[in-house]
Amino acid sequence: MRWSDFYLFTTREDPADAEVVSHRLMVRSGMLRKLAAGIYTYQPLGWRSMRKLMEIVRRELEVAGCVELSMPAVQPAELWQESGRWQKYGKELLRFEDRHQRGFCFGPTHEEVITDLVRRDVSSYRQLPLSLFQIQTKFRDEIRPRFGLMRGREFLMKDAYSFHADGDSLDEAYRALHDAYVRIFEACELDYIVVEADSGTIGGSSSHEFMVLADTGEDAVLFCKGSGYAANVEKATTRLAPPPPLPALEEPEAVDTPDAGSIGAVTKLLGVEPAQTVKTLVYESDKGFFAVAIRGDRTINEIKLKNVTDSLWIQLAEAPEVERLTGAALGYAGPCGLPDEVQLLVDESAAALQSFVCGANRTEVHLRGVQWQRDVGRSRTVDVLLAEPGDPCPRSGQALEGCRGIEVGHIFKLGTVYSSAMGCTFADENGQEQPMEMGCYGLGIGRTVAAAIEQNHDDDGISWPLPLAPFTVLLAALNPKDEAVVRTAEELYEQLRRAGHDVLYDDRDERPGVKFKDADLIGIPVRVVVGARSLEAGGVEFSLRSDREKRIVAVDELLAEVGAVVGGSSRV
């Protein structure tokens, strides 16, 4: 491709509204342009990288036995009402009506559509298992789109769905997709880890996320090198060591604790460790009020809390509400003697304490020597603890390490959640009707490309991993008025093209400095510069974006040099 024929316009200045590197560089390099919040045009250069990734994804999914199809972006409300998600999905689901006032939404995901398709076509165990995928534009009306392609509203996603007669078959497909994802991210040369994940509104049992490691990642991950355990903090568990026990008392003792509405103040006043106390927080949800008791030094994981309470939404109750329910000022809530309308949940970390200090549900009073069995009413023990770096690994007991990641892939075992709700059934060997076991497997196309930039850039611009580079070779003719330079460059351009290389030929009438700066910015892996100076030195200048070490290569050896780095043809 000749630059002069291509559609590629770089900018010198950073865009005012871009924060993270990938967003900034994609805009500056002419890959991406915002149309509205979270909605972008992929300019030709950006689209080429997306296409490279899509080809890798297609290749590996087909190896894993998936078949490509394409489903509508606009979906009828009835399907979503049938699965129950028309109510459940919230404001992220972009809903609208057609001219006949029929309800529609712009698909944020396609479980309903695919389940509807398969239930119409498939009726026997003999037709199973099946795996289908598409690469398609989704829309989620995110509360806060940000970071360019990392969290857009409209975005490209590869989504795959599998259908099975039994759980073993689902396990098999799940593993096959897992392995395909591994091959995809390996092929992209990305640094990533696979973590256990919360399954969110999609629902279902088992779930793993593929995280590209990056400090700008939106997700926090905990992992243990010893055991291989790795989980999103939303999901991560730990095995906390109990604190030194406090002496048992005959009965709880009320202590005046003026101005001690926080764990810090209470522990100071009573001379105990935060870990020897229990703090109680009151939550409000669509399932009513919950008091959550957790060890005083720890934080509640609200994702886990939402899951264990099976609620659509849950949030800390407002102060007046808390005061009404506990009969005490904020900061003095405790597990003893709560009204019936409040359900008590006790985190395992708190349940493990034999004798502890907690709020008395009386303003400026705490209790000490409280014991669960003896002093606290009906409660449910749950895991709602936010695990933190340094906590013991649930498998090996070694300290967990923390890092941040960009979620680029997420795979779920859905079980029969959708097939049951929507009557996607088959006849088994005995002629009995059964709901199909389902899996679903997402992979963010734009997000992966953005993640690749987060991981591969420097102060001057992008440094593409070869497989995702929009072009693999940049050929620059430095002085387009110098006949020898132009002749050599044109000849090399033809040679490289004929050899099947994806070559961008910078034939613009620009000063050398501009060409070099642009070359660094757009980050094509292999750079070949033809200039009067290089010709004098006996050839053309050859360098890699990754190290930028330049050397002169004879014109007739260039093809071999490029081939040695790039391999064979790489065109999209």
Next chain:
RNA sequence: CGGGGCGUAGCUCAGCCUGGUAGAGCGCACGGUUCGGGACCGUGAGGCCGGAGGUUCAAAUCCUCUCGCCCCGACCA
């Protein structure tokens, strides 16, 4: 939705506090000098100062309302 910030030329921004009728750099066009790391000189085009209302002799500037965008939080494949 809560908190904070920003909307002025294609882009990045100054001007606003203290009202007097529009600026810079980059980019663009033309001419000249340059030509291996975002050149220089000259000339020029380009703005309903996000929108609506108000105050005022006079509003980019002050007030009210609105729309859009960004950041933090809650939320999310």
